[in-house]
Amino acid sequence: MLVSLVNEPRDYAWGSTTLIADLEGRAPSGRPEAEVWYGDHPADPAIVPDGRSLGEWLADEGAAAGAPKKLPYLLKVLAAASPLSIQAHPSKQQAEAGFAREEAAGVARNAPERTYRDDNHKPELIVAVSETFTALAGLRELDATRRLIALLGDAGRPLAQRLEGTDAAASLRDTIAWLLSGTAQADVDAIVAAAAGAEDAEFAAELALSRHLNAAYPGDPGVVVALLMNLVVLQRGEALFVAAGVLHAYVQGLGVELMAASDNVLRGGLTPKHIDVPELLAVLDPNPGPPPVLKPEVHDGVERFGVPGLADFALSHAEVQTDAATRVPLEGVAIALVTSGEVEVTASATGAQATLIPGCAVLVTPDEGTLGVTGSGDLFVATPGR
Missing domain, CATH: 2.60.120.10 (Jelly Rolls)
Structure with a gap:
């Protein structure tokens, strides 16, 4: 059985005014259009031809064709014109514990300070549909990050000192905690200003992105967190996979995104929304490494x-x-x-x-x-x- 699905774009502020409209071959709406959800997630389920939500259809008729009552994944088209927040997602065990904790505390599921809106993990992958898709994904190897920080002179010294330890993961976790603590703003401002004036062939794209991020989120400590992360420019058809705990932020471009059916997000900067620093650090995978580019299997x-x-x-x-x-x-x-x-x-x-x-x-x-x-x-x- 084939069941047609439609949905309207979600108008998050970071969305593009043209990319989804161009994809669909229609005039732009004039509003940011960030995502179209093709799934049964209750926050924005797709609609079937008779007007029911996909969730309702699955509950009513899916079993007869062997379909589950709830999809294990959520498929989206994502169109970013400006950077999304830096974020990480919990593991299944962390999500179950966090959801139960906030339920017991009586935190409303739609409350701005709510972190766990469901009890599921949220690994995700994205495939570039535009010619290029820019993202930050994972924490960069420390030797490279130290070279980048050295370009910032005296302004970068407090950051460099925190990354001198022999335990790379512990150093990065502690550095991110410091940047997001609210006590490092003077250092954040100095680092951002130094990055704005720095020039270097190896890190030209990273420094340009830092200037771009600061223009969008002036004074946000996430601009400095981004300097610790891998900058990835996917070509059309290339993919990233983001596992539990991996810091990431999509910056610009059009992609097809697929994830576990969850809405659990722990933010780490580049956002006016609530940031729960202790919980972010609890789920964070601070191990540095290469960008998590995912290669496909190819058959026929x-x-x-x-x-x-x-x-x-x-x-x-x-x-x-x-x-x-x-x-x-x-x-x-x-x-x-x-x-x-x-x-x-x-x-x-x-x-x-x-x-x-x-x-x-x-x-x-x-x-x-x-x-x-x-x-x-x-x-x-x-x-x-x-």
């Missing part, structure tokens, strides 16, 4: 982005060509989404068909097994993982 022309042992989701991507039919194997309940061209999908068991243009999506029930694809364009298919 279909790329599959998945993480071994992660059962919540995997994402397949096919560049569909007019001269060849494509088959996408399904691993449970799926959502198919087109981001360019025009693609016809055919369910293998029932023969049900749908023609998809950019921004259009369909739910594919698990009894179908395989999706046949013809036409020309980019098709993404979200499924549970392995």
Whole structure:
């Protein structure tokens, strides 16, 4: 069975006024359009043709086709014109404990100071749809960060001293705690000012981003936290995977994002919203390393982005060509989404068909097994993982 899905863009302030409209081939609304959600998350579920939410449809009819009553993942189109907050997400165990703690304390689930809005973890991946997609992801190896800080002269000395320890993870955790403590503002301002005037071939992009972030969030300590992070510029079709505890911030571009169905966010700067520093530090993975770029498996022309042992989701991507039919194997309940061209999908068991243009999506029930694809364009298919 194929079930058409539609939804309206969410108008977060960081959203682009043009990227989603251009994708969908329509005039811009004049408002920021940040995300379109194709899922059953109760905060903004997709709508099926008879007007019910996807969550209602799954509860009423999904079982008959082998679909779960609740999807394990949430598929989105994300369009960033300005930086999102620096953030990390909890593990499953941390989410369950934090949610229970805030429930017992009587914190309203929609309260601005609420941290755990559900009891689920939120690993996520994003694939670039625009020609480039800029992000911060993970903490940079300390040798490189020390070279960057050395460019800041006397202003960078307090930061450098905190990163001198032999335990890189402990040094980074303590440094982030200090930057977000509220007691380091004079040093933050001096570091940001020094970065604004610094020049260096190796770190030209990082220094330019620091200036950009400070223009958007003047005086925010997250501008300095960003100097500790990997700057990643994905090319179209490349992907990042963000595991529990990994600091990240999407900066600019259009992408297809897939995550566990959760809304738990621990913020670490570049935001006017609530920052729970102790809880962020409790979930933070402070280990430095390379950017978490995720390479796909490729079978019969279909790329599959998945993480071994992660059962919540995997994402397949096919560049569909007019001269060849494509088959996408399904691993449970799926959502198919087109981001360019025009693609016809055919369910293998029932023969049900749908023609998809950019921004259009369909739910594919698990009894179908395989999706046949013809036409020309980019098709993404979200499924549970392995």
